[in-house]
Amino acid sequence: xxxxxxxxxxxxxxxxxxxxxxxxxxxxxxxxxxxxxxxxxxxxxxxxxxxxxxxxxxxxxxxxxxxxxxxxxxxxxxxxxxxxxxxxxxxxxxxxxxxxxxxxxxxxxxxxxxxxxxxxxxxxxxxxxxxxxxxxxxxxxxxxxxxxxxxxxxxxxxxxxxxxxxxxxxxxxxxxxxxxxxxxxxxxxxxxxxxxxxxxxxxxxxxxxxxxxxxxxxxxxxxxxxxxxxxxxxxxxxxxxxxxxxxxxxxxxxxxxxxxxxxxxxxxxxxxxxxxxxxxxxxxxxxxxxxxxxxxxxxxxxxxxxxxxxxxxxxxxxxxxxxxxxxxxxxxx
Amino acid sequence: xxxxxxxxxxxxxxxxxxxxxxxxxxxxxxxxxxxxxxxxxxxxxxxxxxxxxxxxxxxxxxxxxxxxxxxxxxxxxxxxxxxxxxxxxxxxxxxxxxxxxxxxxxxxxxxxxxxxxxxxxxxxxxxxxxxxxxxxxxxxxxxxxxxxxxxxxxxxxxxxxxxxxxxxxxxxxxxxxxxxxxxxxxxxxxxxxxxxxxxxxxxxxxxxxxxxxxxxxxxxxxxxxxxxxxxxxxxxxxxxxxxxxxxxxxxxxx
Amino acid sequence: xxxxxxxxxxxxxxxxxxxxxxxxxxxxxxxxxxxxxxxxxxxxxxxxxxxxxxxxxxxxxxxxxxxxxxxxxxxxxxxxxxxxxxxxxxxxxxxxxxxxxxxxxxxxxxxxxxxxxxxxxxxxxxxxxxxxxxxxxxxxxxxxxxxxxxxxxxxxxxxxxxxxxxxxxxxxxxxxxxxxxxxxxxxxxxxxxxxxxxxxxxxxxxxxxxxxxxxxxxxxxxxxxxxxxxxxxxxxxxxxxxxxxxxxxxxxxxxxxxxxxxxxxxxxxxxxxxxxxxxxxxxxxxxxxxxxx
Numbered sequence: 001x002x003x004x005x006x007x008x009x010x011x012x013x014x015x016x017x018x019x020x021x022x023x024x025x026x027x028x029x030x031x032x033x034x035x036x037x038x039x040x041x042x043x044x045x046x047x048x049x050x051x052x053x054x055x056x057x058x059x060x061x062x063x064x065x066x067x068x069x070x071x072x073x074x075x076x077x078x079x080x081x082x083x084x085x086x087x088x089x090x091x092x093x094x095x096x097x098x099x100x101x102x103x104x105x106x107x108x109x110x111x112x113x114x115x116x117x118x119x120x121x122x123x124x125x126x127x128x129x130x131x132x133x134x135x136x137x138x139x140x141x142x143x144x145x146x147x148x149x150x151x152x153x154x155x156x157x158x159x160x161x162x163x164x165x166x167x168x169x170x171x172x173x174x175x176x177x178x179x180x181x182x183x184x185x186x187x188x189x190x191x192x193x194x195x196x197x198x199x200x201x202x203x204x205x206x207x208x209x210x211x212x213x214x215x216x217x218x219x220x221x222x223x224x225x226x227x228x229x230x231x232x233x234x235x236x237x238x239x240x241x242x243x244x245x246x247x248x249x250x251x252x253x254x255x256x257x258x259x260x261x262x263x264x265x266x267x268x269x270x271x272x273x274x275x276x277x278x279x280x281x282x283x284x285x286x287x288x289x290x291x292x293x294x295x296x297x298x299x300x301x302x303x304x305x306x307x308x309x310x311x312x313x314x315x316x317x318x319x320x321x322x323x324x325x326x327x328x329x330x331x332x333x
Numbered sequence: 334x335x336x337x338x339x340x341x342x343x344x345x346x347x348x349x350x351x352x353x354x355x356x357x358x359x360x361x362x363x364x365x366x367x368x369x370x371x372x373x374x375x376x377x378x379x380x381x382x383x384x385x386x387x388x389x390x391x392x393x394x395x396x397x398x399x400x401x402x403x404x405x406x407x408x409x410x411x412x413x414x415x416x417x418x419x420x421x422x423x424x425x426x427x428x429x430x431x432x433x434x435x436x437x438x439x440x441x442x443x444x445x446x447x448x449x450x451x452x453x454x455x456x457x458x459x460x461x462x463x464x465x466x467x468x469x470x471x472x473x474x475x476x477x478x479x480x481x482x483x484x485x486x487x488x489x490x491x492x493x494x495x496x497x498x499x500x501x502x503x504x505x506x507x508x509x510x511x512x513x514x515x516x517x518x519x520x521x522x523x524x525x526x527x528x529x530x531x532x533x534x535x536x537x538x539x540x541x542x543x544x545x546x547x548x549x550x551x552x553x554x555x556x557x558x559x560x561x562x563x564x565x566x567x568x569x570x571x572x573x574x575x576x577x578x579x580x581x582x583x584x585x586x587x
Numbered sequence: 588x589x590x591x592x593x594x595x596x597x598x599x600x601x602x603x604x605x606x607x608x609x610x611x612x613x614x615x616x617x618x619x620x621x622x623x624x625x626x627x628x629x630x631x632x633x634x635x636x637x638x639x640x641x642x643x644x645x646x647x648x649x650x651x652x653x654x655x656x657x658x659x660x661x662x663x664x665x666x667x668x669x670x671x672x673x674x675x676x677x678x679x680x681x682x683x684x685x686x687x688x689x690x691x692x693x694x695x696x697x698x699x700x701x702x703x704x705x706x707x708x709x710x711x712x713x714x715x716x717x718x719x720x721x722x723x724x725x726x727x728x729x730x731x732x733x734x735x736x737x738x739x740x741x742x743x744x745x746x747x748x749x750x751x752x753x754x755x756x757x758x759x760x761x762x763x764x765x766x767x768x769x770x771x772x773x774x775x776x777x778x779x780x781x782x783x784x785x786x787x788x789x790x791x792x793x794x795x796x797x798x799x800x801x802x803x804x805x806x807x808x809x810x811x812x813x814x815x816x817x818x819x820x821x822x823x824x825x826x827x828x829x830x831x832x833x834x835x836x837x838x839x840x841x842x843x844x845x846x847x848x849x850x851x852x853x854x855x856x857x858x859x860x861x862x863x864x865x866x867x868x869x870x871x872x873x874x875x876x877x878x879x880x
Contacts (some may be wrong), residue, residue, distance in 0.1 A: 106873055110624075110825065115869050117821075118869075120860050122862050128858065129856070179459060181462060182452040183459070188443045191432045194426075198414060198430065204415070240814075243693060250686050292695065293698075295691070299694070302689065
């Protein structure tokens with residue numbers, strides 16, 4: 001029974017997302033497109049942090065590479081073919097992830113976190129300080145890519161559904177991946193890498209594969225982001241963004257794919273809430289204060305993230321369950 | 334009830350002149366050891382004698398400063414631990430290295446998966462992998478854990494966790510077992526169960542047993558090696574060890 | 588590059604490195620001893636700088652004091668702030684996992700930024716060094732060097748020596764070092780570990796605030812300065828080895844040199860050099876230069 005509830009929740013989310021354009025105007029569509037892009041970004045990090053136990057603080061680099069590839073490789077005055085631009089952007093991000101992972105995975109713990117940050121900062125400074133990335137002014141994407149006459153991503157609505165489809169595909173892919181042998185091996189590496197090695201798993205290739213895959217998915221998110229705004233600038237690779245996506249998955253709850261979804265939505269909606277002048281009037285320009293306090297409150301009260309909220313309520317109402325040891329469900333969607 | 338030396342005396346694991354230095358300190362000093370199929374070889378010694386270092390070198394976790402390790406006839410001195418494990422070397426640890434948040438069954442299955450990893454088949458549900466699920470059931474049954482398959486491993490009693498530790502070793506069907514203090518922290522009943530398990534495992538495997546429980550060691554071992562300060566001071570059948578004067582003064586304290 | 592310019596860059600490297608060391612030492616102490624990752628550490632630096640700007644008129648009006656009086660008042664306030672903050676907030680973080688600490692202290696950064704914004708606004712400010720220190724020293728025939736920068740280096744060095752003395756020569760330092768390796772043991776010896784942690788934390792905050800105050804005339808006072816210094820401090824701590832003060836000093840000086848000379852020789856790549864350095868060092872020594880003291 002408890003296994004079905006998460007599935008129902010996820011299906012309900014996607015259903016709501018599909019129906020959303022009917023209910024809101026263009027601002028809502030634009031906002032939710034952005035949130036869905038963040039959700040894909042958050043899913044990429046969940047693969048690393050939640051599944052493999054690798055806390056990466058440089059995820060924005062792969063996001064940014066996907067975005068910059070989309071813009072730099074698009075011809076100036078006509079629509080690029082989506083069929084090649086999308087895979088190439090993803091592969092570009094994945095290749096950088098492969099290089100970073102190959103070097104970083106030698107380190108562990110906080111050192112790993114910092115090395116990944118270092119490599120992200122390197123990418124940031126390349127686009128920030130060299131003519132390659134157009135500097136702080138950024139670069140504009142004038143014509144969005146298209147798949148023949150079938151999909152023209154210039155329209156906000158088309159982009160919305162394309163993003164929704166990408167999010168759904170990513171979610172399903174990761175859900176299937178995590179219960180496969182590869183996914184279970186990652187989980188084992190996260191819980192006890194020593195035992196995995198003693199049993200006969202060479203753990204480095206698994207971690208590297210997860211890192212590369214995660215980079216590619218982040219690149220997909222970056223690609224969509226570039227298309228949405230038609231503009232890229234170095235801030236897409238900044239450590240603030242790496243930090244924000246980490247915050248999203250912690251907020252949502254690590255160890256569950258839907259945690260990444262929930263976290264992305266919660267984070268973005270909290271920002272919108274505190275920025276809203278309708279609610280806070282002139283104080284709205286100090287929205288960081290509300291957001292900061294909300295984050296502190298969430299972590300203080302919800303140690304397992306928002307995903308743990310139903311369980312926490314149940315425990316409050318029904319009393320602690322008899323089995324004290326926590327158990328991981330095998331299909332953690 | 335120990336069997337006579339059996340005819341199939343193949344030496345499955347051989348350590349020759351193994352030495353390990355940490356800076357100026359010699360943790361293991363030219364130790365040679367042989368593990369034969371169908372026998373239990375115990376290594377005893379006081380704390381700091383070098384037993385842990387020795388077992389870590391044999392399993393591949395740390396490289397020796399000198400000497401060699403041979404597994405099933407091959408020189409594996411430069412091999413990593415996973416590679417040796419795949420070649421038939423199983424290892425259990427003194428502290429539990431189980432996966433506490435997974436079920437007992439999943440613990441065994443994941444261990445068994447090492448034999449048939451097939452990571453590229455990303456669409457296949459791991460739970461449907463017959464190779465690993467079959468091996469998992471077998472290993473769990475051998476270790477006496479069939480009735481606990483669905484329990485989260487963290488909820489087991491200490492003795493059951495130690496049994497699971499052994500089961501995970503067995504899941505990859507190794508020929509050589511390196512067991513590091515499997516009886517640690519066990520009561521009398523649990524110790525009996527574990528010794529019975531080791532007795533069952535003896536015929537098919539070459540077992541190295543590092544232990545502090547002297548009664549258990551003398552009951553189950555076919556051969557005992559005594560280490561003091563990184564050196565082997567005696568290596569013989571249990572009765573000879575019991576009466577060896579050097580061993581008595583250095584270790585047994587009689 | 589002639590000798591005088593080279594000397595100037597060396598002195599600049601030293602000053603920058605020592606300042607970084609000061610801030611980073613608080614960070615590595617708090618993480619090494621109490622196991623808390625505090626992202627808000629950079630905010631203390633920022634608070635110090637803004638205090639140097641904002642307290643000046645108040646201190647002048649109340650005590651008639653100048654820059655040095657501001658330093659004293661600021662340090663006292665910082666110790667109080669650190670003490671209160673540990674009691675009210677950070678003491679709850681010790682049991683939490685690192686990722687939760689990251690999240691909570693990230694929230695704290697946002698809160699501090701906005702409180703500062705509400706209190707003193709978002710403008711960029713300059714702070715004048717006091718008159719005695721505002722002059723320059725001649726260096727060679729043509730060049731001169733600002734006395735104030737030497738003062739900054741001097742203060743940092745003094746504080747570093749003070750820290751070394753406390754750690755290695757006092758009972759308090761011994762208790763702190765013991766508490767970092769074995770908390771339960773120290774408690775069973777009858778030492779109040781909670782009080783110890785509070786003292787260490789307050790000291791870490793005070794040092795960062797003081798660093799910010801002293802740096803204000805050199806680096807000016809602007810909203811994002813906390814975050815900038817935070818990232819570099821994490822790099823210092825990681826290169827030096829978590830929990831190692833010796834390592835933090837070496838790493839900070841290394842970064843001071845690389846950054847300063849990098850800006851001179853390769854201005855386009857200056858930003859990235861520090862990270863390249865960190866990546867290289869970690870690939871050579873995955874645990875940093877020194878293991879924890």
